Structure formats: structure tokens, C-alpha cells
Amino acid sequence: MSLISANKKNKTNDFALGQKNITMVQAITDALDVMLERDERVMLLGEDIGKNGGVFRATDGLQKKYGEDRVVDTPLSEAGIIGTGVGLAVNGMRPVLEIQFLGFIYPAFEQIATHVTRMRMRTRGELTVPMVIRAPYGAGVRAPEIHSDSTEAYFTHMPGIKVICPSSPYDAKGLLISAMEDPDPVLFMESMRLYRSGKEEVPEGYYKEEIGKGKKVKEGKDVTVITWGAMVKTAKEAADSMENRDIECDVIDVRTLYPLDQDIIADSVQKTGRVVIVHEAHETGGVGNDILSVINKQAFMYLKAPIEKVTGFDVPVPMFSLEDHYLPSAARIQTAIHKVYSF
Amino acid sequence: MSLISANKKNKTNDFALGQKNITMVQAITDALDVMLERDERVMLLGEDIGKNGGVFRATDGLQKKYGEDRVVDTPLSEAGIIGTGVGLAVNGMRPVLEIQFLGFIYPAFEQIATHVTRMRMRTRGELTVPMVIRAPYGAGVRAPEIHSDSTEAYFTHMPGIKVICPSSPYDAKGLLISAMEDPDPVLFMESMRLYRSGKEEVPEGYYKEEIGKGKKVKEGKDVTVITWGAMVKTAKEAADSMENRDIECDVIDVRTLYPLDQDIIADSVQKTGRVVIVHEAHETGGVGNDILSVINKQAFMYLKAPIEKVTGFDVPVPMFSLEDHYLPSAARIQTAIHKVYSF
């Protein structure tokens, strides 16, 4: 577990007072709560986030606590939410915008691609958009169509926005707080599968995890497995089971998809020379290929085998009767680890 | 120059009657004209495409010739254009939709990501969307902001749509006709820089170029240069000049960005072992990384040097006073060729 970075910049109640054992969705609520408390400029906007507390209850109780002015049920309009957020952010607020599912962010695509990400550039920093867009993503929870998209690559290709995808309650809270204090826009992806899939000790109060830094979740010398979000658990499971066959894996949770932590990737690949990249997005154009590019640049001479990718296919995420086949499984990852190991 | 593929499937007037020496934008008008003539189902929709003939005159004269019912000036609404196109296509028409600049396609992103590309899948082919979206793209013509985007990678990552980007009048016409006869949606990217930058002999009448096939524009044994669209000319220029230093390049115009022609890439890389990829889109998440992935899979063992990329940077396309620095230049490509050659 990472150390608490006791950032005490703004207020005094920075010290972790204790720990609590909570799920990822609770950790997210907690981060929002901490920041609403610390910083008056923070406002939450979204569909059903107020009275209803969000369709996943990520904002449960917050409207009651902070009022309808700060935790706002908006009309059903993603371009409206993000566009209004741009105005709020430019004019001094710190909007956190919930997009109900990542698959419904597309109506706001123009706002993100042409304004959220370009305002600083266009005004040389005179006007900026410190905004967090939160969006549940991913397959595996038997959700209806479109709800299961994992389309982070649209945003990593968009200059001017950071993309974060935590895999644990601890990281989720620390990274969300960092995102909310970041001077630039952040897309914060939350795995629906992980929302309630396990608890972890999380410090109370304020702490930050550094954006742009990956994390080793398992140490090994033979094969590097690189992934993020919901796939961390699956990859770890696969890597653990490879120990039976005497294959030791380095498992890296990159946590931030843009900017990527090139060092953690390069260091590991220089050690192992064998790589498996795992993600649930479509293979073509996926962030896996950015990782490939990092490796090509930083560790080409160390590679002992072609890099393997275990990813979603180049097909729309299927309806739930077949989604388990779409999603990378531990078994598929094992096959890939074995393949690069025995190349 | 490729041979004419005399596809005679639908009608009789298939044979090229002669040649004419025309620019790329004229070749595009010609393709639209040929298809409006051959196929009653073809309709053109877009902003300013009727009376005005399009802001680049790509549809010049077509409304007069085919009527306001078939060449339609729409309201200023890209989601409306694409969404209406979905209905037209599902119900038997063959809509060709002009998006005035690729940078203004974003309002229609949701329509493309959730309907254009998924209709066949969702209905197992019962309802389909044979639609062509035409969009001028790219920097280098001193256009205002947003107009210069080269964001093809958003679409290559989207399962269910093909992405084409021709680099010559001949290819433009043949590929556009193929796109218009394709049973599935196609995004057809037209380089503004190339619209009027040179003429070429183009057959009159109907002919097709195959989608998904790249083309060698220069043959060489030392280094493979892979690119498309406006960059083909620049890359060729760089490659030509390397002959002075006795470096012979294979220059590949992939022409289709999804699906990529894996064979032409693999064959060349297996021969040269050294690769430079050139594109004007941002590096991170660019189609260059998909090519990297193809090479990793098909030619890993043949690589003699890390792959070099000469691309747009991870920044918004700057306003025109600086756009030439953003765009890959022949000189930068030469440096890269030299680097991989002398690795």
C-alpha cells in the first residue's frame, strides 16, 4: 500500500485521522465529501446525483449535506453538463461532473475535444478548466447495451486532458482528490465491476495519490504484465496462478492512462524482456498500443519476444449473454503469459 | 498507377471511356457524380453542399444536376445530418454525408459511436447503415482553429466503421466509389492540402479501388516508411532525397486506416527491418501505434532498430502561425530515416 502524501496546502484538517474499511464506491463518495468540505468552489453536477445519490450511490447523502446549490441534479444532457462545467471552471469553480456511464459521454464529445481540453492552450493559461469528469465504465456487470463501453482511448488521444483509472478503494480516493486539485481537466474512470467487489483500509480525511504514477501490484522477474482498472484483479489472478509453473510476473497497474508512467514500464520490461498487455477496450487503437510504443522507445533492445496483448476484440461490447467472452479472462492472460515466456 | 478494376456489378456504363487530368477535389466530385447517376438511392446531405457546392466545391454543380431532393442543404447540425443519414440508410437509401471539416464531426460522435457503427451488430444484419461520411481534414492550409484536426484515431478505434484516406486523385475517386458501394459505413477523409495540390490522369466513369489495400509509392530495400493522406507526398519527398545518401526506402501509402493492410506492412518490414511511421495526428493514440502493433505481431523477429515515428505532437493543432512546426516535414522524416538506418 502506498504511503499517504500528507499534502497540507489549503486547509488544516489534512491528517489522516484513522482508517476505515470501505469499498471503492464508498472511497469515491468519501473523496467527494472531503473535498466538498475543504473547498467551497467544489460543485457536483450530474444526472440523478442529488436526491437519488447517483445510480451507483457514489454521491449518496452529499446533496443533503451540502445543499442543492452544490450537488446538482441536472437535466438529461451531457453536452449541457460538460459545457456548463466549462463555464463554471473558467469562472473559478471546481466542478466535478458525473457522466452516468462512460458510454453516454459521447454527446459531450465536442465540448471535451474542442473546449475542455483546449481552453488553457487557446488562452495561454489565462482561462483554465480545472474539471473532473467522473464516469463508470466497463463490462462484466450484466448492464444493458452501451453501458459497458471502455473507450478511454478516445480521451488519451485528446491533448489536454488526463485520464485516470484506479483499481482499488485506496487509489480511487487518493487519485480522485488529486484530480480535484489538479489545475487541468481529468477524466476519472470508475470500474463498475470494482465498485463493490471488495473492501480495503482507506485513511479518513484528506490524502493524495500522485497522478501519472503506476504501481507494482506483484513483483516478478520473468514476464511483465501491464494493465489497469478492473483488469488488475484479473491479471493478478492470472499471474499468481503462473507461479505453479514457475513463471514469476511483474504486474503493473498503470493507474493513469495519460500521461503514462514510462519509467515503471521501462524498468520492468528492461528486466523481464517479455510483456503481456491487458485491457478490456478494443484492441485496435487501444491504450495497449501506446504502451507498445513506450516499450519500443524505452526498451526495444531488451525485448526477447513479441509483446502479447489480451484485450477486448474489435467489436462492440456484446450484450450481457456474451460479455464474458469479450472480456479478457484470467485464463486467456495465462495463455499469453505462457506464450511470451516460452517464445 | 493501379489498374482499373472494371467492376460491372450494377449497371452497364462501367467502362472507363477515357482519362481526364484532374485534381483530387475534382476526382471526388466526379465520383459523386458517377454514383448519383448510377444509383438513385444515392443522396448527398451536408451544410452548404447545394447551391454553394460545398465550401471546397466538392459538390459543385451536383444540386443543379440532380435536384434539391438528392443534393440537400441541411440545417447546421452534424448529429442531425448523421442521425438522419442513419434513418435514410436503414430505409434503403445510400446517403453520403459531408461534414464540413473533420474537426466539426464531434457533435455527431454519439450517433457514429452508438448507432452508425452498431446497427448491423445489434440487428444481426437485419438493418444496416451503408453510409459514407466525407470529411476534409488536416493542417497546412492556414485554416482557423479546429478546422485542421486529424483525428482519424477516434474512428479507427470504433468497431463497425471503415476509415479511408486517399492521397491522389485516382485513389480518391476509386476509393470513394468503393465506399459508396460498401455495405457498411465508411469515414472518408479528404486532405484539404491535397484537394488542389496537383493533377493526375483519372479514368472517366465508374471504377473502384479496393478498400483495405495499401499501395507502394516507392520501392526500396533499406527502410520502410509508412504513411497516408497528405503525408504521402512529404514522406516520398524525404525518401527521394535519401537516395543521395544511398538509403533506399520502401514508401507505403496504407490508404485505408481501418482495416489496415497488414500484408503490405509485414512484407516490407520483413525485408527492411527498419521502420519510420509518419502521420500528422497526435502521437499518443495515433494510428501509428496500430501499425506498430501490426509489426510487433507480424515482423518482430525482423526488426533491426526501434521503430521511429514522425507525428503531430500531443498538443492541439496550433493556430496557423505555428502549424508548420506541428506538421511532420520532409526534413524531420529524413532525420528519422537516417536514425533507423544507422541504428
Next chain:
Amino acid sequence: MNFPLVRCIKEDGNMVDPSLKEKISEELVKKFYFHMKRIRAFDRSAKNLQRQGRLGTYAMYEGQEAAQVGSALALDTMDWMLPTYRDHGALLTHGAEMMRVLLYWNGRMEGSFHPGKRIFPPAVPIATQLPHAVGTAWAEVRKGTNNACLVYFGDGATSEGDFHEGLNFASVLKSPVVFFNQNNGYAISVPVYKQMNSESIVQKSVAYGIPGIRVDGNDIVAVYFETQKALERAKKGEGPTLIEAVTQRFGAHTTADDPSKYRDQEEVERQREHVDPIRRLERFMHKHGFENETWIKETEKAIETEIQEAIMEMENFPKAEIEDIFDHVFEIMPRSIVEQKNEYMEWIRGEKV
């Protein structure tokens, strides 16, 4: 703005204008009644199946039967229907196979379309289907047919850009579309008054210079006749109409939703007495000599049998085939998908051994 609520049958079952009775044949009343009962029974069964884990998340429409059946019955077979995820009541009325509707909610691709029927797959992203309707209807005009399009959407959907772009396109193109809004009071948890500042949805028709009709969505007679008129206008080349059917969603947004978080469900149950569209029709039938106990009993039984058979069919439907993931993205599979498919299918076969 003057958009009075059009109503034919009052809550107590009496007619607003008794002279309309001539136009209401026994056959028509039976149709109304049969379809409303049928889709309500279906809805309740589906909800139960979900509870038993035999369906996935399911979206109920109880309370909206008059709006869905009344509008759907106004369509001809060759007219198109573009539904949302909550309009399978209308779908069933327009001829969709019940078994397929069940498949849809069971996460099966085979359930999102209805071979041979002019029905779009349900639009999941809100309001995106409105522009589709414009194009679909326009294609009919280009073909020179006399068919129109009916597109459903909710009160929440009016906030999306696609609602606006769709209505604007249709009005400019004089596309034969009926925009049928079911104002059921809520978008998930958000009440209409937070969704918009306008007093009605129908007044948004003014923005497009098209006719707007506000109808009591729990009065199937009014819904039916108003939709019919709008369709006639469309078919005569007079362009689109916006209909707002004011109705109510009795239950949760979907089986994944807990309405007690944002409204008083007991209050909803109390209101049901006044607003339930089936009870209203029953009162009308009772007061106007259309009551027929035997027929009702038979009908109920037939419906029950149909539903049970559909459930059996759904449950006996061949298992989803993995290949389906790959096979329908393009007409001709590009190499990248071919390779992904082959690799995966080989791996699966290996695994299974």
C-alpha cells in the same frame, strides 16, 4: 400558450363529448382493452422473471399502457416504429414477437430486432432515435410511399440535443414523423420540473413551427385518435407533429432502481386509482355497454398462455453463440476480426478440452 389537454374519456369513464361514441366500435374497444391487458401482464411477468434471476435488468412501463397501445394501434403495418428501452409495450402491439422482447432483456442480441417488422432496435442512448425517424420517414417520401414513422421518447429526452436537432430537421424537411413523447413525470429520479422550465413539453413544438398536441396519456381513446390525426397529416405531406402524452410511471425506473429514494411510492399507489389507464377504460366499458365478462376472462387466459409460451420459448432458445460477437460487425469480416475470432475460438476449444 394554449395547448389544452385533449381528453375523450374522463377519469370516471364518462365521455367528454358523447357524440364521439359513434366512432368507437366494439371491435376497437376490445382491441384497446386486449392490448393494454396483454402488455401489462407481460410487464409484470417480466418483472417477476427478473426477480427470479431469469432476466437481466428490466425497464417496466406499468401506467403507460394507454400511451403505448393507443399510439401503436394508430399505425399501419408498413409504418415504422422507433422505440426506447421502455416501449416494448408499443412494440408488442405493433407486432414484435414476445419471445424476442424477452430475449432482449436477457442480454441476447437476437432480441433487439424483429424480422419482417418495421421496428428499430430500442434506442438506449437517450434521444438518439429522433433523427433516425426523420431519415427513415424521409426515405419513404423519396420512395413515393404513403408510410410514416412514429418515434417514442421520454420527458428527460427533451433535454438532449438530438431531440432538438431531430425536430428541427423534420420540420424543415416536412418529414412524415410523429414525435410521440411519453411524459411520465420522471427521468429516473429527476422530476419534470427540474428537467425543464417550460410548463409543458408540447409547447416546444412552437420552436419548430409544427403542430403540437397535448393529450391525456392515460386516456387510450384520446391517444389513439390524436395519433391517428397526426399520422394522417404526416401522410398527406403536412409534416411532423409533436404529441405530448401526459402519463405516469407507476414503478421504478428499472429493476435496478429504488424509487423510494426520490418519491413517495405510497402516494403513487394512491394516485393509481385515478390515473390507471386500464381502470379508466374499464369504467368506460362499464358505462357504455362494452362490458363482457366472458370475453374478458377468455382474453386474460389467452394472454396468460401466450406469455407462458413466450417465456418457454425464450428459455428454450438456443444458447448464445460465441461467434455472434464477431460475425455481425461488418458484412465481410476484416482480417483483424477474423484473426481475433479464430484465435479466440481455437483457444476456447482448447480450453474446453
Next chain:
Amino acid sequence: MNFPLVRCIKEDGNMVDPSLKEKISEELVKKFYFHMKRIRAFDRSAKNLQRQGRLGTYAMYEGQEAAQVGSALALDTMDWMLPTYRDHGALLTHGAEMMRVLLYWNGRMEGSFHPGKRIFPPAVPIATQLPHAVGTAWAEVRKGTNNACLVYFGDGATSEGDFHEGLNFASVLKSPVVFFNQNNGYAISVPVYKQMNSESIVQKSVAYGIPGIRVDGNDIVAVYFETQKALERAKKGEGPTLIEAVTQRFGAHTTADDPSKYRDQEEVERQREHVDPIRRLERFMHKHGFENETWIKETEKAIETEIQEAIMEMENFPKAEIEDIFDHVFEIMPRSIVEQKNEYMEWIRGEKV
């Protein structure tokens, strides 16, 4: 729908309601006149510069001066302005540096913002600025100030989803925004009657339950007072207003456009006699004792000097720095950009040796 065209000064310069004259001080008239003359002179100079290759593609606004100046003058310094690419007349009136406006059209990033002024960079993607205005104005409410927002957009912009979503949000949030539409008859080549089926733009206010005003956009007095009223309403917490200013674009869409392809430019020139907003004000001044030849001459000279100086400043402005491409994407440059920058800057230096 009753949205009469509000007019204070008739085409012949006479007043519609002479009693209004009390409210029109000489100072105000001079302001109107000065700013309209100033921005017209600017516009023409910029067009000429473009012809001479000293600017890039440029968007003219000639004909729309009353709409832009009248509305801009109604703003307080602390009110926000959100312009499109055609509203630099309004920008200049709200205090933007002329030199920067020229820089913008010369492809210089330094021209898209105005330090210290509450002005957004021009929105290039149509209608996207409307939601920004809602948020910007709402932030003022949250801060407890008394400032409002004025956002410009064209007739074509009303077809985009963002127009609709912006107005809906503003109406629900009661955000202090004035939505100022310049209906100049065309979106590039597309005339308003192909853009929409409604008879006016103002009637779209009905969809949001907000006040709508249709004003003669060539009558600066009417524009000024109506904008002022709308701003007052906004500041009193009464929410947004939609203003449609009916005006005309005399020239091409931009210097890259050829209007003869889609309209009769001679006809436009003939109409100018009636509609030119500056001539109208001149007639008013003439008839109401505001004429002052000496002042006009001085003013014209001052404007000419200012413009020439701004052009010189623009042309002497330090050359664009390559580093600017990289330096302003994030506050702290991530490694990928650092590396791209270093590599490129090294390469450029090497090249240049």
C-alpha cells in the same frame, strides 16, 4: 405567437415613440456612433489586410454593427462576453485590444484572449459557447455578485444541440445569461428559411419558458435598450432571455467565401440603403439635433489612427515562439510532451545550424 419586432428608430431616422428621446443623451448617441464607425473601419481594414496577404482568412461583420455595439454597450465591465468568430466588433466595444484581435486573424494564439477582460476566446465550433455562458453566469450567482453574461450566436447556431441544451440549462438554473442571437439571414450559404421552419428565432424561447425579444438589429437604440432590460432581469435573478436581433451580413461569410454562388450581391447593396445601421443612426442624428460635423471628422481621424497603430503593433509583434506549441497544454507539462518538445527544439536548432 406574438413577438413583434421592437424598433425605436425607423429606417428614415424618425423615432417610433418620440418620448423615448429623453433617455437618449448626446453622450450615448456619440458612443453608439463612435463604436459603430470604429468597428466598421476596423472590419474594412482587416478585410483589406487579408487581401494583401497580411492576415489569414477573416470573418467580416459589416451590416451587424448596431447589433454588436448596441448589445456590447449594455454590458458592465464585470459582465462576461462570449463571442463567436464574427463578434470581434462586440469584443472591441467591450474593451478587447485591437492589436490582439488582429493577431487572432493572423493565426496567433496571443489573439484569442484578452488579459484582464471578461471575454472568452471566440467559439469556432458553432453553438458550443452557449452552455459555457450558463456556467459562467451561474458561477457569478454562486459568488454572490451582480454580474451577468452575454453570449452571441448566429441563426445557423440555433440548429445545433448545444443551443438547445444551453437554453434549457439556463432556464432551469435561472442563470443570468442573455442569449443574443444575430439573425443575419445566412449560415454561410444557407438562408434562414432552410435552417428552420419557424417564422422567427425568438419563438424558440417558448420551448424554455423564458422571455423572448425580437428586435430590429439594425436599430442600435432598440438593441441597446432591449439588451439592457434583459441584463437587468438577469441580474435581478429572473433568469435568462433570448434576444433575436434581425440584421444582415452585407459581405461574404469570410474572405474565403464567394457569396455570388448563393445570393445576388447587387440586391444586397441595394438593400443597404435601407438597412445600414450606421446610416440609420446618421439619419436619426441629423433629424434630432445630434449632428456634429467637427466631432465626426475628429472621430474618424482618431479611429483611423488607432487602427493604423494597431496594425503596426500587430506587425511588429514578436514572432510566434515555437515553444508555445507545447507550453500551454497543461499547467505542468507531462513527460510525453516534454520529450516531444526537447526533441523537436534540439532538432530545429540542429537544422538551423
